[in-house]
Amino acid sequence: MSKRYLNGLSKQLSKADKPIVFWDTCSLLDIFRFAYRDSLNPNELKSYLLLLDKIEKGEIISISSELVLHEYNSNIGIVKNEYSSSINKTNSLIAKHFELINLFRTTTKNKLDISGLNLINDLENLSKRISKKTYFVREEKKFNKFAHFRVKNYMAPAARKGEYKDCYIWGTCLSLADKLKQSKPIFFLTKNISDFYVDKKDIHPDIVSDCTINNVKVTTDCGLIIGFLSQL
Numbered sequence: 036m037s038k039r040y041l042n043g044l045s046k047q048l049s050k051a052d053k054p055i056v057f058w059d060t061c062s063l064l065d066i067f068r069f070a071y072r073d074s075l076n077p078n079e080l081k082s083y084l085l086l087l088d089k090i091e092k093g094e095i096i097s098i099s100s101e102l103v104l105h106e107y108n109s110n111i112g113i114v115k116n117e118y119s120s121s122i123n124k125t126n127s128l129i130a131k132h133f134e135l136i137n138l139f140r141t142t143t144k145n146k147l148d149i150s151g152l153n154l155i156n157d158l159e160n161l162s163k164r165i166s167k168k169t170y171f172v173r174e175e176k177k178f179n180k181f182a183h184f185r186v187k188n189y190m191a192p193a194a195r196k197g198e199y200k201d202c203y204i205w206g207t208c209l210s211l212a213d214k215l216k217q218s219k220p221i222f223f224l225t226k227n228i229s230d231f232y233v234d235k236k237d238i239h240p241d242i243v244s245d246c247t248i249n250n251v252k253v254t255t256d257c258g259l260i261i262g263f264l265s266q267l
Contacts, residue, residue, distance in 0.1 A: 038101060038171045041207075045214035048096060054219040054267075056086065056260060057208045057251075058099040058169070059201070060106040061226040066162050067114045070154060071121030082257035083161065089264055090168045097169040100178075100207040102200060104171050115155070122150050172207050181206030191239035192230035201230050205245075212249035222260045223253045 039047075048055075065072075069080045090097045126148055133146040182202035186193040192201040205223070212221050225231055231253055233239050238246070238253055246253060254260065 036166050036169060036171065038104075038173050040173045041175060041210055041214060044098075044170055044172060045211060048215060049217075051096065052217045052219050053094070053096050054260075054264065055096045055098055055211075055221040056090070057211070057221055057223045058097070058103060058165075059204050059223070059225040059227060060103045060110070062224040062257075063099075063103065063107050063162065063165070064110060064114050065226050066165075067111075067118050067155070067158050070158065071118055079257055082261050083165075085261050086257055087161065087165055087168075089261070090165065094264060094267075095260070097165065098211065099169055099171050100204045101171045101173050102178075102203055102207070104166075106200065118155060122155075125149060172211065177210065178203050178206045181210070191241035192227065194239060194241065195230060198230050201227060205231075205242075208251060209245055209249050212251050217250070220263070221249075221251045222263075223251055224255075224257060224260070225253065226255055228255060 065075060066080075066083060069075050069077055086095070089095045129149070130146045137143050182193075182199050185191075185202040185206070186197050186199050189197075190202075192198055192205055208221065208223050215221075228235055231239060231242050242253055245251065
């Protein structure tokens with residue numbers, strides 16, 4: 036993990052011209068949510084693991100905002116509690132099924148306790164390995180000004196709910212892209228469909244315009260990033 040100011044980081048990366056993944060808060064917290072949210076495809080976790088491998092090999096650069104790090108640390112306890120609650124409910128359901136099964140069996144079947152498989156430790160290790168290899172852009176006033184402008188003018192990602200923090204993080208990504216002006220794309224990985232998209236498929240026109248100018252690609256699918264890297 037490294038915290039860097041934008042100017043210093045952009046100078047360091049200016050000659051690399053490598054693809055970049057820029058994480059928002061949800062894309063990192065969802066590492067834990069894969070286990071209990073029906074809306075998240077477990078197969079995408081495989082893409083996260085593949086992306087981590089590419090990051091550790093230096094094939095793609097991992098960057099985020101210092102604000103994302105703050106938001107992650109503020110919400111990770113809640114996410115872990117949701118995970119624990121989900122595990123407890125699942126264990127209760129499994130125990131109930133084994134109790135019913137044993138009514139019809141002469142040989143008693145022992146129930147399975149999935150909490151003992153320690154999936155939470157594997158997910159936490161994945162999160163830590165990603166963070167370890169990620170540059171976090173330090174907070175600066177220019178990002179505040181960008182966020183204020185977007186919220187004031189109801190521009191995505193503040194078009195619907197006035198999301199200041201999302202605008203701040205998005206502005207950080209765009210500022211980085213503007214500084215680098217590289218040929219390889221910057222992938223902004225988000226799970227925030229409600230603020231960055233018009234619907235589940237179409238990205239908001241404000242965001243599309245930003246992406247076109249700055250060579251940034253917004254995606255909710257980590258697999259798309261892996262697909263791009265496989266073509267290099």
